[in-house]
Amino acid sequence: MENVQKDSLLLFPCPGCNAQLYFNPEHQKLECKYCGTQVAIDQASNQIREKSLKQQLSVTGDPDAAIEQLVHKCERCGSESVFISETPTFTCSFCNFEVVNPVAYKTRIIQPSGIIPFKVDKEQSVTIFKKWLGKGWWAPGDLKEFARQDALHGTYLPFWTYDAQTFSEWTGEGGRHYYVTVEERDSNGNTTTRQEQRTEWIYRSGTYNTTFDDLLIGGADELTQKEYESIFPFQLEELVNFDARYLSGFSADVYDISVADGYAKAEKIMEQEIYDACVDECRIDTYRNVQVSTSYENQTYKHILLPLWVCSYKYKSKQYHFLVNGQTGKIYGSKPVSTAKVVLTVIVVLIIIIVIYFLSQQQTPQQP
Numbered sequence: 001m002e003n004v005q006k007d008s009l010l011l012f013p014c015p016g017c018n019a020q021l022y023f024n025p026e027h028q029k030l031e032c033k034y035c036g037t038q039v040a041i042d043q044a045s046n047q048i049r050e051k052s053l054k055q056q057l058s059v060t061g062d063p064d065a066a067i068e069q070l071v072h073k074c075e076r077c078g079s080e081s082v083f084i085s086e087t088p089t090f091t092c093s094f095c096n097f098e099v100v101n102p103v104a105y106k107t108r109i110i111q112p113s114g115i116i117p118f119k120v121d122k123e124q125s126v127t128i129f130k131k132w133l134g135k136g137w138w139a140p141g142d143l144k145e146f147a148r149q150d151a152l153h154g155t156y157l158p159f160w161t162y163d164a165q166t167f168s169e170w171t172g173e174g175g176r177h178y179y180v181t182v183e184e185r186d187s188n189g190n191t192t193t194r195q196e197q198r199t200e201w202i203y204r205s206g207t208y209n210t211t212f213d214d215l216l217i218g219g220a221d222e223l224t225q226k227e228y229e230s231i232f233p234f235q236l237e238e239l240v241n242f243d244a245r246y247l248s249g250f251s252a253d254v255y256d257i258s259v260a261d262g263y264a265k266a267e268k269i270m271e272q273e274i275y276d277a278c279v280d281e282c283r284i285d286t287y288r289n290v291q292v293s294t295s296y297e298n299q300t301y302k303h304i305l306l307p308l309w310v311c312s313y314k315y316k317s318k319q320y321h322f323l324v325n326g327q328t329g330k331i332y333g334s335k336p337v338s339t340a341k342v343v344l345t346v347i348v349v350l351i352i353i354i355v356i357y358f359l360s361q362q363q364t365p366q367q368p
């Protein structure tokens, strides 16, 4: 690993005053905070192409896919971020660890082909977070202090998208319910009848072919796929060609989940969807013993960066995340529950029940 002088890093200087330009989500342009100069970025999407997964996973790999990139690794949590500009201090999006004069090293990573630039700016994400916190009466009161500006990080997270064509053959048994009349004797010796459900099993088989388009798998293992999915969907039709200038003012995480491991996750999701579809074809009233065999073909992938506002916080030594989709503003979070508030609620509810009980006793008319 080779350390790099920070003055050799790429900068986006203002053509007006030479200060650093930052990407402004509101105007979708680079902006200078000092002289107000705006620089537009060409928003074409012609370079976003699906690449062959087979070639990428071959022994030689796809030589065109990888680039050399400056990366900083968080000393506390190990999360890796792309370095695009001079950064006197660096704060980790996932654990809030701050370093002065962070060190970057060169590494080869698969180049993102597309990016969705931030649309929700910091101010908006703080408003969304505060509103969401306000809704949860169960949350402890002191949680509000986490809704500070500095606890929120605008981060482009790495994603893989996968396409595949699938060809499946399935076999199984479809069950048809029918009813028979059963005679019974009750305890008095009388004959009674009742309807009883039976199932006729019919062997069935078939084929099921489908295509999957842009199955989205999170590439950073700091978050779980479930957490990623909680702020889906992203409007992928708004992807534009990757341009490092969109990252200016934000951080960007490097994938820890390889293109192959991401595909394994995607294939599990496809397998489940295919199984569910085959079950639907096999089922009459019910089904059993459904076996599916699938071949996956023409798999392709893309590597893209998507915008997220991330807040990671520890509350009473437990880690919580909340995420805001940087494109749509959709929020997800896990919120701690205040024990005091729960106990208080239980007591109040008990008092109400007791009061209602006594009131109803008093209103009961006296028996003559």
Ligand SMILES: [Zn+2]
Pocket: 014, 015, 016, 017, 018, 019, 032, 033, 034, 035, 036, 037
């Ligand atoms: Zn300027």
Ligand SMILES: [Zn+2]
Pocket: 074, 075, 076, 077, 078, 079, 092, 093, 094, 095, 096, 097
């Ligand atoms: Zn960290």
